[in-house]
Amino acid sequence: MEGTIFSLIPAILMLVLVLVTRKVILSLGIGIIVGAFMLTQMDIGSGIGLIWSIFASIFVSDGALNMGSIYLLAFLFLLGIMTAFMTASGGSLAFGKWAVERIRTRRGAQLVPSLLGIVIFIDDYFNALAVGQVAKPVTDRYKVSRAKLAYYIDSTSAPITVISPISSWGAYIIGTIGSILAANEITNYQAFEAFVLMIPANLYVFAALLLVFMTIYFRLDIGPMRTHEKRALETGELNDPEKGDVPGDLNDEFKEHENGKITHLIWPIVSLIVGTVATMVITGIRNSEGTADILSIFANTNVNISLFTGGLIAVFIALVLYIGQPQPKSNVIRVLAEGLKAMLPAIYILIFAWMIGDIISQLQTGEYLAQQFSQADINIAYLPFIIFLLSGFMALSTGTSWGTFGIMLPIAGEIAAVTDPTLILPALSAVLAGSVFGDHCSPISDTTILSSTGAGANHIDHVLTQLPYAIICAVAASVGYIILGLSGQVWIPLLITLVIVAVVALIIHKINPATTSTSK
Template sequence: MEGTIFSLIPAVLMLVLVLLTRKVILSLGIGIIVGAFMLTQMDIGAGLALIWSLFAGIFVSDGSLNMGSIYLLSFLFLLGITTAFMTASGGSRAFGRWAVERIRTRKGAKLVPSMLGIVIFIDDYFNALAVGQVARPVTDRYKVSRAKLAYFIDSTSAPITVISPISSWGAYIIGTIGSILATNEITEYQALEAFVLMIPANLYVFAALLLVFLTIYLRLDIGPMKVHEKRALETGELNDPEKGDVPGDLSDEFKEHGNGKISHLVWPIISLIVGTVAMMVITGIQNTEGPADLLSIFANTNVNISLFTGGVVSVLIALFLYLSQPKPKSGLPLVFGQGMKAMLPAIYILVFAWMIGDIIGQLQTGEYLAQQFSEADINLAYLPLIIFLLSGFMALSTGTSWGTFGIMLPIAGEIAAVSDPTLILPALSAVLAGSVFGDHCSPISDTTILSSTGAGSNHIDHVLTQLPYAIIAAVASSIGYVILGLSGQIWLPLVLTLIIVAGIALIIHKFNPQTSK
């Protein structure tokens, strides 16, 4: 069944179950079980053994600890502990009071995560988690639903990171582009120059970013988002109370300290940022052979260990500030325990997502889709559109933008180089755009999971509320890619894509009564 149409079954089944049941763990679990049995020819014993090996492989592989996964999961626990200390010390409440005095409108509160999402462009994981910690006290004060906050985080983190050359994504993409250009003997430009020239053709990224700000200024609450925003405004419930625990939710677990100051929130976050970025630079230099420039540093950095280091520093600073407060205050075991407990929903989902991602990889789902694309008789005018849609479906099914980059960038580059070399940069841009689109729609995307975690939102609520916005941006981008293929222009399709997004937003604003203020 590997590499055939049947390899789509676990991914499609999981996506359908998520939409029907809205229970992401159940849906992921069934997808894992079905995929494991497919790989073992329906042998129950072998299937169960495979499931266990997939789970164990997250922590141990080839006889040694899988430190990348362990560092990332540990970072989530550390982030929960830091958040617990910031809450217990009264820092979050103090920051909320300070923000209310300076950010006087709900629109202003929504701008905080959106602007921060663009400013923090170094890494999508870091962006998703750090922005949530900073913005949540502000958006909570103005009763912005956690689903809306998660949308702002997710729809700025990956889009800005994928077009920034000085980022973990940008460095990886530039390295991949360099090998593609060399393989196809294209010498007109270097890898970094090609990356910069590709940016205007990454239509979905700009459509998604524009839609974020149109959503803020026009108060666009589309589909399920309207329900969440109405509940938040009318009842103050920022999450659906019937959904149970959500990542980072510490409400009513302990009493906040009455002498809390803004510094009790700001310094842990600053230490998190400084510690993470410093370690990214250190590991990047250590892993770079020869002279290290800024691009090579971010190409070779170890993101997971950097996040872990930043998390440790942040916990230590938050602990020191908490201990320096006068009594009464909650006991340390309670704060540590509740902080770790708050992150368990995110960790469960992330572990299951990794397992089904491994299943889908072994079934060669991505390779099957890529093969169908390579063998198809494609009109060159529609090449960018087809690449965009296929990359989107592949990222949706597999839950990984990076995996889609790795499979689709070489294929798109080779097809364009052989057929029409002038289309190579638009074709590569379409891969990046489609990968981010699929990532935004996928419930098993790690970036989507971490955006839910950073916002403290129920994960499936975030997926379903973001979906209409992602589709709007994708529809506009699809039209743009048709224009690009037919005209050979770059800037005209981008302008038309943005005009279409703005037009759709204005139509929705006119005919759809809004709940937000």
């Protein structure tokens, strides 16, 4: 069944179950079981053995510890501990009070995560988790639902990272582009120049960023988001109380210290940022061959160990600050345990997402979709549009932007080079745009999971509330890519894409009045 149409079954089944049941662990689990049995020809014993081996490979691979995944999981636990100490020390409460005095509107509170999401462009994981820690005290004060916060985080993290050359994504993409240009003997431009020229053709990214700020200004609560925002404003419940525990939710297990200061929140976060970025630079230099420049550093950096190191430093700082506070305060062990427990929902979802991603990879779902595309007889003018849709569906099904990049960038580059070399950069841009779109819609995407974790939102609520916004941007980008392919222009399709998003947003604003009619 590998590499055939049947390879789509686990991905489609999982997506349908998520939408119907809204239970992500159950849906992922069924997808894993079905996919494993397909790979083992329905042999129960072999299927169970395969599931166990896939689970074990998350921690041990080729006889050695799989440090990449271990570091990331450990970082999530460290993030939970850091958040617990910042909360118990009263740092989050103090920062919230300070922010309320300076950020006087609900609109201003929502600008905090959106602007931070653009400023912190080095890595999407780091962006998703760090922005949430800073923004939550502010958005919570103004009763912004956690689903809305997760949308702001997710819709700025991947979009800004994928167009930033000085980022983990940018470095990886530039390296891939270089090999594609060399393989197709294209010498008009170097890899870095090609990446920069591709930026305006990444239509979905700019549509998503525009819609974020129009959502803030016009208070657009589309689809399920309206329910979450209305509940938050009327009851103060930032998450659906019927959904149970959410990642990072401490459930008021301890009382915040009354003498907390802003420094109890600021210093751990500053140490997290400095420690992570410094380690990224150090590991990038060590892993670079010859003289290291800024691009080689970010191309060769070890993001996961950098996050772990930054998290370790941040926890130490948060712990020292907490211990230094006067009595009364909660027991240190209790605070630590609550921080660990708060991250368990995110850990479970991430592990299951990795497992079904492995299953889908073994079924060669991505390769099947790419093969069907390569064999299709299509009008070359529609190449960017079709590549955008296919990359989006592939990222949605597999839950990985990087995996989609790896499969689709070479294919798109080769097809464009053979048929119409002038479309090679728009075609590659369409891969990047479609991958981010699919990532935004996928419940098994790492970035989506970590965005809901950083915001402290129920994961499925985040996926479902972000979906209408992502679809609006994807429709606008699709029109743009059709015009791009037909006209050969880049800036006009970008302008048309943004105009469509703006018009749709204004129409929604007019026919669907904002939930927050009295609070700006």
